[in-house]
Amino acid sequence: MLLEQTELFGEVIRQADPSTPVGTCPGWTLNKLFRHVGRGNRWCATIISERLTEPLDPRDVPDGKPPEDLDAAIDWLNAGAQLILDAVDHVGSQKVWTFLGPRPAGWWVRRRVHEQTVHRADADLAVGAEFTLPVELAADGVSEWIELSTARGHGLAPGQRLHLHATDDGLGPTGEWLVVHDEDGLAWSHAHAKGDAAVRGPALNLLLAITRRRTDGVEVLGDTAVWDDWLTNTPF
Structure with missing residues (x-):
């Protein structure tokens, strides 16, 4: 699910003008939204893989900036999501830092799925595209946000x-x-x-x-x- 939602987000970015304003994120463009999501995935993957118990400064994220080439940048985005899954597989149920205190590393997968879906909505709304989501995933997104x-x-x-x-x-x-x-x-x-x-x-x-x-x-x-x-x- 994480990979699918990341790829869908990337395809919106691929087909749009990166300077397009994102009305639901005032002051942001699609380019800034893309960088936020992509670096966020790698930020999360680093927290998990290094078993951090304190928050990580986003400026310290390895490979935190996308390549200039569009296709390479989309690959960078998708690879970041895969890094999260690989990191969770590696550390198992070990607890790491989260917004809610120490939680099993897998906690981050659900959080990043819904981060991706909402920011895909931002991108779709910015370009005037229809935003769709499976009903069960949308409902879980409501639950996850209320829980958080x-x-x-x-x-x-x-x-x-x-x-x-x-x-x-x-x-x-x-x-x-x-x-x-x-x-x-x-x-x-x-x-x-x-x-x-x-x-x-x-x-x-x-x-x-x-x-x-x-x-x-x-x-x-x-x-x-x-x-x-x-x-x-x-x-x-």
Whole structure:
């Protein structure tokens, strides 16, 4: 999945003007987005392969800059994703540094898959192309972002509850999310329960909305300020 999403992102870049502005990443061009994703893969691979327990300065990433030639640059991008998988295979379940503290090295594969999908959405939106994603992958992207945000203490104010519901067929419980900030702190679950605000739409649209790429494909019911608070407090 990581290789596939990386390759799809690279093909958008291959066919576009690198100076194209990326509206969902203000101040960025496609060239900067490409470098961010490509170096991010190698940054992650280095953390894993060197079994780091502290964050790595992105400036210290080996081969962190792409070649000037476009085809070679795309190869550099794809090779970086493969380096992650190779590094995980090599270190196994050993724990390394992550945004959430020490986690098994394989934690990074899922994180980078969703990093790739959202930035592919950035690229597609920048060039006016249609962005598509398998429903199950989009739903897992919603779960992963909620998990990451709540674990870092981001999202809702005390007492707030947010419910998201994917309208796609076949997702079952994995298409429901409840985020709660109660006396025990922030937590989330796959639950069908009432929130102060409810956000409904296809899983793909929920993913784009929750990562602040575009919010016009979802319906917001109830206290819209709760949804606004979530978006304000959880920048991708």
